Amino acid sequence: MKTILSCEFKLECNRFLGERTTRSDFEKRICLFGEEAVRKHYIGAKVEIPSFLDVIDPLPDYEIRPLFDLNAQPGPPVAKEVYDLAVETMLSGIREVKEQAEKRGEDPGAAPAALLLALHGAMVAEGHEDAEGDFLETVRAAVGPDCPIFVTFDLHVNMTKKKAANATALFPIEFYPHTDFYENGLKAAHLLIDTLEGRVHPAMAIRELPLLFPTLPTGHESFLPFREKISRLNEVPGILTARFTHGFFAADVKEGGGATLVITDGDLPKAQVLADELAEEIYEKRRSFFRETLSPEDAVREAKRLLESGTHCPIVLAEVNDNPGSGSTMDVPSLLRVLIQENVPSMFSALYDPESVEKAYETGIDAEAEFELGGKFRPELTGGPVHARGKVLAFSDGEYRNEGPFLHGVIHRFGKAALIAVGNVQIILCSIRVQPADRAALHLFGLRPETCPVVAVKSAVHYRASYEPVAGKILEVETPGLGPIDPRALTYKNAPKTMYPLQGLDQ
Ligand SMILES: [Zn+2]
Known part of the structure; x- marks a missing residue:
């Protein structure tokens, strides 16, 4: 039996709010520890954790253990003690699986078989501007370079080099409104099993854009051609996933713009070319994504x-x-x-x-x-x-x-x-x-x-x-x-001043 460890750890951080997001803020939404509590919470829900369970539970050779679930209403940076608790819970879950493997006479280096995580991507924690990047770096060090780490993200993930470098494959959702958490989770879980079985070899490329993307539905007329193009790319054989992520500008971070992400089956140069092409086409149309509202x-x-x-x-x-x-x-x-x-x-x-x-x-x-x-x-x-x-x-x-x-x-x-x-x-x-x-x-x-x-x-x-x-x-x-x-409504401390459209729409 191969063990896949899982968790959900989510907060979309708005740094323009005062104070910090504490454990009691998580308790108002989701603050659960232990597999039983997490499984019970999600009965009847169509989001990531249930999608992971639905794929992996029926497989005779695999088991999935959701270790904890921390998910708060968007708010200020996560308190250090909550971030540290999430890291420690993940690390102790990894240690436990290694000890169990050793007791069975198996190689503890090969346990857990993989990590399958549901993160938001726009979390800031006290002492961690790229909270998920740091989280992934820490768990990567604990599981070693060969353990597949698959992560689902929100569309508003602040895509960073650190996140990409410390995961095997990232799966942001595709749509806004976010109606595809479950389907996207199914895809990530299926591809993880295919990877573990040697059927696919994910090669991931990202391209960050100097663009603070406004809060825009993916069905908006200005974005529709790109939505259709992205949907088509996802149907092409050999492309495992293609996305444009919006970033979350109110997190006010150094890397927080729009980004493209393409994962191919084993062809990294092709993934990079596709990510670059899509990014350049979107950047070309950047002015069209900004709109007027009524008093x-x-x-x-x-x-x-x-x-x-x-x-x-x-x-x-x-x-x-x-x-x-x-x-x-x-x-x-x-x-x-x-x-x-x-x-x-x-x-x-x-x-x-x-x-x-x-x-x-x-x-x-x-x-x-x-x-x-x-x-x-x-x-x-x-x-x-x-x-x-x-x-x-x-x-x-x-x-x-x-x-x-x-x-x-x-x-x-x-x-x-x-x-x-x-x-x-x-x-x-x-x-x-x-x-x-x-x-x-x-x-x-x-x-x-x-x-x-x-x-x-x-x-x-x-x-x-x-x-x-x-x-x-x-x-x-x-x-x-x-x-x-509209990102122009805020005054930033950390986001680079060169990000579009901080110098005006005609920039
Ligand atoms: Zn979102």
Whole structure:
């Protein structure tokens, strides 16, 4: 029996947030140790760890052991003690497998047979700007140069030379919204087994671009030709995977731009040529990836116009910059203020505001109270809270599973949550930040967004997976959030000033 060790260790780091991501932040999402706990967590979910299990569990000659799972909401750099705990858990898992091999009289140098890891790729930890690069370097030293290390990444991986140098093969996902975690994980797991069995020989090339790529759906018209080209490349015999990764500019790191990656079966020069060609074609079109968004006032005006002219419900207003999925505070009330002022029949998903949640619970169902909604963080930019009289409609423990293709079946937690109505505006208030990208967030309160004129959602791109099938129209709204979709909105300490488009779009 050959043992493959696995783990998930994920945080998308937004360095423009203060403080650090601690163990208690991971506990709000996923903080699990031991194979049994990890396996139990993923029953019914379609993401990487279940994909690894689905491929390897049925194989008679292999076993896979997920050692731990640490996954937090995007936030500031990971606390040193959490990073060190992840490293130590991985290293002790490796030591244990080696000892077991030795006891059986086998070569401990050949154990574990491989590592199959699910990482994000845009993690910064205290003392580690390229956290996954350092993590991979440490585990590579522990398993030796011949042990295959296969890693799945997010599309927003900050591709670095260190990550590439310390892994055998990297598998970033392909799509944004991220609907292919499971399929991409299946591919990585199958190719790992093929590699262990000597059927393929991965040869990987990357090409980093001096391009801070904006937060852009892969289905956007500007990117569509490249999406189609990448899909075609993935079908070519001898090409094991081809990707363009976006990087995550809010991580503010030295290597954090877009990058191409090509893995061929044994042909490194060909992989490099293909990676270079794709990178150059994308860089050539760099200006086209940047787009305009609407002010809250213009967005609400346009939504009304669309509804009056017969566009069907709902008009979705996406607050793309106050996306907790990019580390923003989820409490910017700029759009909410306009919806309330105009008394637009609408649903608001969702506002992070633990104080207002408590106020709702004190007030009780069907009773009314004065609320100070959102705007607690950085009031100088957001205009502070919205003062409004609201009626409390419902309470919830805030736990739901995504129903659409993005993170399908994965548990999401609002924490203690309440639904209130201010006039025609129904607002979900939550006490844990989580990207409410799926309509399931509204279903939690019995709300049916399909029949509501306007639905506001704090999400940059992932909401499209759930809302595009039902939306009459989607409008992107510009509000002052800490997870901007345009890299020019931030002032960088570490990203090189020469990165496009920091000197302007015509650079
Ligand atoms: Zn991502």
